[in-house]
Amino acid sequence: MNEKIWLSSPHMGGTEQKYIQEAFETNWVAPLGPNVNGFESDLENYLSNQVHVAALSSGTAALHLGLILLGVQQGDEVLCQSMTFSATVNPILYLGATPIFIDSELDTWNMCPIALEAAIQDRIAKGKKPKAIIPVHLYGMPAKMDEIIAIANRYEIPVLEDSAEALGSAYKGQKCGTFGSLAALSFNGNKIITTSGGGALVTKSEVLKEKAIFFATQARDAAPHYQHSEIGYNYRLSNIAAGIGRGQMEVLEQHVDVRRKWNQRYQDFFATIPNVTVLKEPSNDFYSNHWLTAIVLASFEQREALRFEFESQNIETRPLWKPMHLQPVFEMYPFYGTSVAASLFENGLCLPSGSNLTENQWERIFLVLEVFF
The missing domain is CATH 3.90.1150.10 (Aspartate Aminotransferase, domain 1)
Known part of the structure; x- marks a missing residue:
């Protein structure tokens, strides 16, 4: 039998081991450390000097925290591209909200702006204005973001951009992951670059980045003892995984x-x-x-x-x-x-x-x- 040819397997660049070794030598074997900060900085520099990035344990975690930061709660509705992986939708259900699925258009196979606007008008007519819109850049192909953002602005609904498959893609010269109020990236093993498992939340607000990190580290209040006023999650990326990411950014x-x-x-x-x-x-x-x-x-x-x-x-x-x-x-x-x-x-x-x-x-x-x- 011939050797297996995979659809998209991890591809190391050669310098990942250097960053991992540094983590071991300095004992930064934790979900914080120089590689985490460095990886976030690398992503920020790559995407735009106007965004802030929080490195997380998965793209799903990024979507989950993104919805929380947009105020999505039980009983709310979220407009979501139907042609996607289930990880785009699951966080909506985590919060007890309802997904409203939107069909694709044939040019990019992504969220159809016509169907999107029809859905918004119908949900509003039914007395339920959606709380967020999640378009996806399928297989790395940018969605029609000008039209989607224009509709979102017209109805004042924030966009959470699922850019899990699209690091390195751009629309009209602007990098995917920088269009929405928030965006999610994935570094799963089969993605364009990998941290073995990992993701990131992208935002234009440094305040929202810090809030995301707060939620991602069990929402621990600033107190000498363990005190919690909000529900938190264990969603931070490890310093070792971030080291892989730093090497991957170089290639x-x-x-x-x-x-x-x-x-x-x-x-x-x-x-x-x-x-x-x-x-x-x-x-x-x-x-x-x-x-x-x-x-x-x-x-x-x-x-x-x-x-x-x-x-x-x-x-x-x-x-x-x-x-x-x-x-x-x-x-x-x-x-x-x-x-x-x-x-x-x-x-x-x-x-x-x-x-x-x-x-x-x-x-x-x-x-x-x-x-x-």
Whole structure:
């Protein structure tokens, strides 16, 4: 059996061990320390000089704290992109709030501004103005943020941007993760860079960053004894994991460049294949890190046939995210839109996209495609 080719595996840059070793040598083996501060600073410098970053244990933790900071409580409603991973939605339920799912549009596969505004108007008409909007930059492709932010401002609803898959992506020259009132990043093992497991909350307010860190460290009051006036969480990133992140930040742009190169290679191949669409930037306003290259095939049957063909060669692929409004655990919640997200899921497939794939592995991938098509 050939060696397994993964969809997107961790890719170390070489200097991570230096930061980890420093943590051991100085005994900063804790959820605080120089690497945590340094990693936050690295992210702030990369994203914008106008943002503040709190390093956390996961992207899910960042979304959870983001909703708390936006004042979301039990009984509130939160507008959420349906085409996403369940971690986008779960924190809404953690707080006892209700997710209101929004369909995708075909250009970026992200939150449809038309469906978003229709949902807002309908929820307000029903006497329930939503408390927040969560768009997602799916597979690294920026959402239509100008339109989404304009709608959010018109109805005075804050945006919590799920940028878990989009570090390194930009819209109209502005980095993803800097559009909303708050944003979440993920450094899970399969992301563009990793801290093994980890995430971050991005905000334009230093006060909100400190409040996030307060909640992430069990909400301990400033007292000589352990005193708590609010509910807190154990959500801070460790100094060792942050050390991995510092090393990864040094190769982030290289990882983006490689994934964009492979995406172009897929685009070139499928340019001559009928009825197959590759997710690509709809215009020069969009700059995707192409964390994962994804395609839509002519039918579900063709999608499954290709997936099984890759599987037979020990190559991992994956169907697109199953929309949240079709998930058994969420199907009882309201949905606004048509069938765009459902159709993408039915016929879509994510292809191997790792920045550490070898030329030999790419030859195996494209041999499968050439034989299949």
